[in-house]
Amino acid sequence: MYKYDDYDRKLVSERVAQFRNQTERFLAGELTEDEFRTLRLQNGLYIQRHAPMLRVAIPYGMLNSSQLNSLAYIADEYDRGYAHFTTRQNIQYNWPALENVPDILEELSKVEMHAIQTSGNCIRNTTSDPFAGIAKDELVDPRPYCEIIRQWSTFHPEFIHLPRKFKIAVNGALEDRAAVQVHDIGINLSRNEAGEAVAQVLAGGGLGRTPVIGSVIKNNLPWNELLTYIEAIMRVYNRYGRRDNLYKARIKILVRALGPEEFAKQVEAEWQHTRGGVSVIPQAELDRIAAYFTAPTYEQFDEAQVAKLQQQIAGLREKHRGFDRWLIRNVREHRQPGYVAVSISLKRPGIAPGDATSAEMRLVAKLAEQFSFGELRVTHEQNFVFSDVALQDLFDLWSTLKDNNLAMPNIGLVSDIIACPGGDFCSLANAKSIPIALGIQEAVDNMDYQFDLGDLSLNISGCINSCGHHHIGNIGILGVDKNGEEWYQVTLGGRQGNEASIGKVIGKSFYAEDVPGVVKTILQTYVDNRFEDELFIDTLDRIGLEPFKNNVYPNKEAA
Structure with a gap:
């Protein structure tokens, strides 16, 4: 993974010192709330319902064990012993004291982390495929490009005060595991006939108040012009984005207003002024960045050794049903013979989705050192991934996780719920x-x-901002306010991936206590109507919403 150079270290260190001074001046009454608001947002600090909330960037979801240990230390020293991993591959602390935030930022800087541009109207943390670099269907490793975008966008003077927050996702595989179609800019990397990396660029995707699937505005963009083309998009958006209306300020509204073809035309015209310019990515720079993402020193297994290991695992599966289930749901193929990727679910009964205690973080850091070359990833589904686990280590890893309530075999199942912290x-x-x-x-x-039930996504958001991505859950749940009371609206049919779609509202909203029963009714409707081995989303596509609505609203109250 990427390591800071002297420039990175100096930039982050100076930022910490700057914010320490700003915080001291605010606490001394020398800065007003309005003056301090912009400054704290630039450093990932929100004022939440009960206390400040600090959001820390995990660039494209990659962490090493030292960083995770530091995050655990911060949770104990400055918070309440836990933290929340988000759908943006970030981590949030919900209870830091304002006067301690500069100290937290200084601790982060020691392990090459920061909270810069995790909030505010700027380019946020760039996200990517949690299986980048090891997936069998990968065409181009997206991580070097994510890092280049991170460096380019950090404190970019032209794009630090955009009309609204801005999110970029990069995918480099046949399967979209980065949800590129619901981002302000989505990038699909592939290779042309000459074997050169090229990009398909989408713009105007997003969730929130107006959920939209992004539109393709450029195909076969040469990799070295990626930043110049993004700059062209940003300039069109910066010029015409609605600054007069918070609810119409996202780029998706501009793309919809102009139409994708006209928007692409204007970007292309702007690009004629930026292409070939100072933001062209030199081959030497790509090579420098890519050198940080080389494969670890794998143990070499031949076919016979792999077959023997698989046979041993088969024997253990017969003896341990929990191990068998965990392998089915939480273990994924790897391009390196004798290795797999392992997902660690943060969706345990009785625990808020995406939460991890400091003790759990320390354990995961230790296991990453022992079983995955000291690295791990955070997914936008709010789970962990060990990307490089040898087959021979799987049972030991599972046993330790099981003993610590971290072996939940539910990746992709209905209890693998994506949820924001909510109210x-x-x-x-x-x-x-x-x-x-x-x-x-x-x-x-x-x-x-x-x-x-099989593969089935269920996503929950506490408000229309859709931090829980409810629009693209097979079952989506949105918290709404009715005369000061909490109600919940249900959507069906959303999905992410190559065939991303926005769910449809099924009818009137429900009381909180009714929601679990409503979900059970929806699931039973699926079971009653499915064909053999048919997934929930396929049954829904085939029979439509009406059977679900008729069962959820038996008295025809959906309208």
Whole structure:
């Protein structure tokens, strides 16, 4: 993974010192709330419902064990012993004292981390495929390009005060695991007939108040012109984005207003002024960055050795049902013979989705050192991934995880719920998310039942900003306010990936206590109507919304 150079270290160090001074001046009454607001947002600091919230960047989801240990230390020393991993591959602390935030930022700088541009109207943390570099279907490793975008966008003077926040995702595989179609800019990397890396660029995607699937505005963009083309998009957006209306300020509104073809035409015209300019990526720079993302020193296994290891694992699967289930749901193929990628679920019964205690973080850091070359990834589904685990280590890894309540075999199942912190913490939320998630987890707690249901995504957001990505869940749940009461709207049919789509509202919203029962009714409707081995989303596509609505609203109250 990328290592800071002298420039990075100096930049982050100076930023910490600057914010320390700004915080001291605010606490001394020398800066007003309005003056301090912009300064704290530039450093990832929000004022939430009960306390400040600090959001820390995990660039394209990559962490090493030292960094995770530092995050655990911060949770103990400056928070309440836990933290929340988000759908933006970030981590959030919900209880830091304002006067301690500069100290937290200094601790982060020691392990090459920061909170710069994790909030505010700027380019946020660039996200990517958590299986980058090891996936069998990968065409181009997206991580060097993500790092180049990170460096280019950090403190870019032209794009530090955009009309609204701005999010970029980069994918380099046949399967889109980065949700590029619901980002302000989505990038699909591939190779042309000459074997050169090229990019397909999408613009105008996003969730929130107006969910939109992004539009392709450029194909076969040469890799070295990636930044010049992004600059052209940003300049068109910066010029014409709605600064007069917060709810119409995202680029998706501009693309919709102009139409994708006209927007692409204007970007192309702007690009004629930027292409070939100072932001062209030199081959030497790409090579320099890419050198940080080389494969670890794998043990070499021949076919016979791999077959023997697989046979040993098969024997263990017969003896340990939990191990068998964990292998089915949490282990993924690897391009290196004798290795796999392992997902560690942060969706345990009775625990808020995406939360991890400091003790759990330290354990995961230790296991990453022992089993995955000291590195791990954070997914936008709010889980961990060990990208490089040898087959011979799988049982030992599972055994340790099981002993510490971290071996939940539910990746991609209905209890693998994506959820924002909601009204328990966020001042923007209309309703709580965590109690709803816990109620649904309890309602579907039987693992036989979950395995029978198969792949099924369920996402929860506490407000229309859609931090829980409810629009692209097969089942989506949105907290809404009705006369000061918390209600929940249900959507069906959303999905992410290559065939991304936005879910449709099924009808009137529900009381909080009714939501788990509503979900169970939806699931039973699927079971009653599915063909053999048919997934939930496929059954829904085939039979439509009406059977689900008829069962959820037996008295025809959906309208």
